Amino acid sequence: MGQWVYWESSLGHTGINLLGQNPDNGATSNVIQDGYLIKENIRYAGYKSARVNESYVGYDVTGNQFLDILPISITPETYIQFKIDEMGINEKTPAPPRYTNDWQYLMLTFNEGLGIQYSLNQFIYLGPKVVYLTFDPKLIIMDNLYNLFEKAGISIPPGGLILRNIAFVQQLSILDTNSTVEHRQRMKIDSLRIIEGKSQ
Amino acid sequence: MKKFYILALSLFFFFSLLFYIESFGLEKGTHAYLNRKIIEQNKISLNTYINSALGFLNGVEEIINGKEVIVWFQEAGRQEDEPAYTRSFNHFHDPLQPWDLAGFNKIFKSSLVWAQDQGMVGSLLGGDWSWKRARDSFYKGLTSLDKASREKHFSDAFRALGQIMHLIQDASVPAHVRNDPHIYIDLFGRKIGKYHYESWVQDNLAKINLSPASFDKSIFTFTPDSLAPIPIANLFDTNQYDGTNLGITTGSMIGITEYTNANFFSEGTVFKNYPHPTYLDTNYFSIDWKNPEVIDGEDGKQDRRIYIKKLEGERLASLSYISYDCIQKGSYESCPLVLDGKVYEEYASKLIPRAVSYSAGLLDYFFRGKLQVTSIPIFYKNRLLYLRVKIKNLTPNETLRDGVFTLTYSFRPKDGNPNGSQDIWEQDSSPSGTLVEGEEVVIDFFLFSPIPRESYASAKFTLAFKGTLGKEVGAVIGKSLSLGEIKFEEEWDNGFTGNHRWVIQGLTF
Numbered sequence: 001m002g003q004w005v006y007w008e009s010s011l012g013h014t015g016i017n018l019l020g021q022n023p024d025n026g027a028t029s030n031v032i033q034d035g036y037l038i039k040e041n042i043r044y045a046g047y048k049s050a051r052v053n054e055s056y057v058g059y060d061v062t063g064n065q066f067l068d069i070l071p072i073s074i075t076p077e078t079y080i081q082f083k084i085d086e087m088g089i090n091e092k093t094p095a096p097p098r099y100t101n102d103w104q105y106l107m108l109t110f111n112e113g114l115g116i117q118y119s120l121n122q123f124i125y126l127g128p129k130v131v132y133l134t135f136d137p138k139l140i141i142m143d144n145l146y147n148l149f150e151k152a153g154i155s156i157p158p159g160g161l162i163l164r165n166i167a168f169v170q171q172l173s174i175l176d177t178n179s180t181v182e183h184r185q186r187m188k189i190d191s192l193r194i195i196e197g198k199s200q
Numbered sequence: 201m202k203k204f205y206i207l208a209l210s211l212f213f214f215f216s217l218l219f220y221i222e223s224f225g226l227e228k229g230t231h232a233y234l235n236r237k238i239i240e241q242n243k244i245s246l247n248t249y250i251n252s253a254l255g256f257l258n259g260v261e262e263i264i265n266g267k268e269v270i271v272w273f274q275e276a277g278r279q280e281d282e283p284a285y286t287r288s289f290n291h292f293h294d295p296l297q298p299w300d301l302a303g304f305n306k307i308f309k310s311s312l313v314w315a316q317d318q319g320m321v322g323s324l325l326g327g328d329w330s331w332k333r334a335r336d337s338f339y340k341g342l343t344s345l346d347k348a349s350r351e352k353h354f355s356d357a358f359r360a361l362g363q364i365m366h367l368i369q370d371a372s373v374p375a376h377v378r379n380d381p382h383i384y385i386d387l388f389g390r391k392i393g394k395y396h397y398e399s400w401v402q403d404n405l406a407k408i409n410l411s412p413a414s415f416d417k418s419i420f421t422f423t424p425d426s427l428a429p430i431p432i433a434n435l436f437d438t439n440q441y442d443g444t445n446l447g448i449t450t451g452s453m454i455g456i457t458e459y460t461n462a463n464f465f466s467e468g469t470v471f472k473n474y475p476h477p478t479y480l481d482t483n484y485f486s487i488d489w490k491n492p493e494v495i496d497g498e499d500g501k502q503d504r505r506i507y508i509k510k511l512e513g514e515r516l517a518s519l520s521y522i523s524y525d526c527i528q529k530g531s532y533e534s535c536p537l538v539l540d541g542k543v544y545e546e547y548a549s550k551l552i553p554r555a556v557s558y559s560a561g562l563l564d565y566f567f568r569g570k571l572q573v574t575s576i577p578i579f580y581k582n583r584l585l586y587l588r589v590k591i592k593n594l595t596p597n598e599t600l601r602d603g604v605f606t607l608t609y610s611f612r613p614k615d616g617n618p619n620g621s622q623d624i625w626e627q628d629s630s631p632s633g634t635l636v637e638g639e640e641v642v643i644d645f646f647l648f649s650p651i652p653r654e655s656y657a658s659a660k661f662t663l664a665f666k667g668t669l670g671k672e673v674g675a676v677i678g679k680s681l682s683l684g685e686i687k688f689e690e691e692w693d694n695g696f697t698g699n700h701r702w703v704i705q706g707l708t709f
Contacts, residue, residue, distance in 0.1 A: 030696060032692050037696070054705045057702055069688060077576075079576055081578060191689075191690060192688070194688035195684050196685040197574045198681075198682060200573055
């Protein structure tokens with residue numbers, strides 16, 4: 001199980017301002033290579049400002065233009081299936097004990113504030129309605145979404161569960177002082193599916 | 201003695217080829233007719249199972265191996281008497297004998313043993329069409345790796361089942377459960393032998409009541425003799441009736457041979473050879489001999505006859521045509537008793553509904569295994585690499601164990617011939633473990649030939665279980681599977697936004 005991270009910011013981990021850009025403090029890239037999405041989020045040494053690299057589908061904001069095929073209705077037989085080969089950082093950013101200032105995860109956001117976050121020791125705490133899970137890189141992971149909530153003691157909303165957003169997030173948060181090292185987050189994503197098991 | 205029977209069999213076989221023997225059991229046409237009607241009566245449940253298990257769309261009307269499923273059953277009704285009625289010697293079962301001696305003249309196999317084990321000799325005369333053959337063929341049909349083989353094996357399974365239905369129907373013929381040989385030969389148009397029950401049934405098919413008698417599935421809970429260990433033996437003989445407990449034979453939890461033996465006469469065993477029916481079971485001692493019934497005789501003229509009836513009222517036998525003189529002279533006791541058309545009509549009204557419901561019971565038992573499955577495809581590099589299958593045993597009151605689950609699948613490769621000739625077939629197996637009713641196991645079947653994403657829609661899966669189900673060793677359950685729906689899919693094989701409208705956001709705060 002990954003480390004639990006408590007982050008008190010009320011801003012949310014990403015803004016809703018689609019036009020927001022990173023400052024000139026590093027580099028971000030999203031490259032498709034051999035069937036992988038390779039995401040990198042780099043903050044150069046000598047900077048303390050934040051940097052983010054997020055890929056998502058399904059935000060129902062800004063006129064719903066990025067809904068794609070979401071929202072998706074989730075049933076007791078709906079599964080997430082993904083394979084992420086890498087999700088790491090070259091060197092952890094400085095942070096108080098039990099805190100971290102670098103986050104990296106796959107996030108599924110549902111109705112009624114429910115969520116599922118997969119990470120490798122780079123979690124961000126987004127409240128008690130989110131399930132926080134580690135995973136084995138390079139393996140095909142398959143989980144039943146209902147079961148994940150059930151095991152975490154989180155009730156399914158009475159009207160049913162609806163997947164509203166899928167996001168791969170890399171974020172380096174603000175430091176107290178300029179970093180003396182370059183921080184380099186890297187995520188290598190092979191595939192992601194939402195599959196409805198067929199009972200017959 | 202043995203040489204005599206071998207000689208007799210040889211002569212019978214020889215003459216059978218020369219002449220058409222109309223009956224050595226219910227007529228072939230009767231069996232074909234009954235099999236078809238029974239399938240039609242059970243069409244809804246059979247269609248549900250066949251479509252679910254085999255992936256058919258048309259149930260018993262599906263054409264496999266050149267014929268509709270229902271026709272395979274229908275023809276099997278005839279085929280059990282072929283070639284030339286030689287198999288008919290194994291269509292007898294005397295429920296008051298030990299099973300190894302219950303066959304015709306204690307020489308041939310009892311029909312209930314024959315239904316489960318036809319042995320090498322039996323196989324030489326028309327082939328092995330036993331329950332074991334039905335199960336083996338059904339399993340091969342479920343697991344064969346090409347369409348033609350699957351259809352061939354399925355048709356064999358249906359044929360074997362149809363031929364066992366024939367055996368059950370013959371067990372409703374009194375002569376077949378009271379060791380009474382009866383031959384009726386058509387020698388170039390000339391009838392030789394005695395007209396009997398089976399001939400009457402064939403001649404009166406249209407007016408026979410085919411409504412099934414009540415049937416209690418609990419009959420399968422009896423443990424049969426080890427000679428025929430599969431519980432279908434109970435359809436024939438539950439080993440409850442021993443000649444002294446007549447009352448038990450009229451219930452629904454009784455073998456059909458026990459019912460028939462105890463309650464009806466065959467032509468050659470009227471009040472003899474068997475403990476029942478006895479005179480005391482009938483109205484014999486209270487018959488008003490001077491007032492015979494006036495009936496329409498077989499010749500169309502009115503006739504006067506005295507009938508021996510069961511105490512409940514069914515006709516069991518009558519004084520024969522030649523008895524008229526006896527009656528006139530008052531010598532009733534010496535009058536020969538015969539079974540006439542009226543008697544046969546009442547026999548058929550009781551026996552055929554039993555034959556119908558017990559034959560349907562056989563089918564129900566064959567198809568009783570129920571699995572609920574949930575399929576979840578697992579992909580790797582845009583190919584279906586595993587199929588996760590959650591398998592739940594829903595067979596009422598029966599545990600599934602000591603077996604194997606086999607997943608057989610096919611798919612059409614890109615640009616494969618639409619006629620299926622280039623389809624790719626594969627399979628994977630896994631031990632079943634033990635599943636009591638309601639229990640579930642999850643198995644990830646590895647697809648040795650991964651299914652490309654573009655062939656996903658053409659993929660067909662069949663799950664087969666072979667093992668022990670309840671008391672039946674070698675049971676088989678089939679289940680056709682379709683794949684789950686892919687609600688969202690991203691393989692990054694079509695650029696960053698080629699599959700979905702991914703948005704990149706870099707935000708500072």
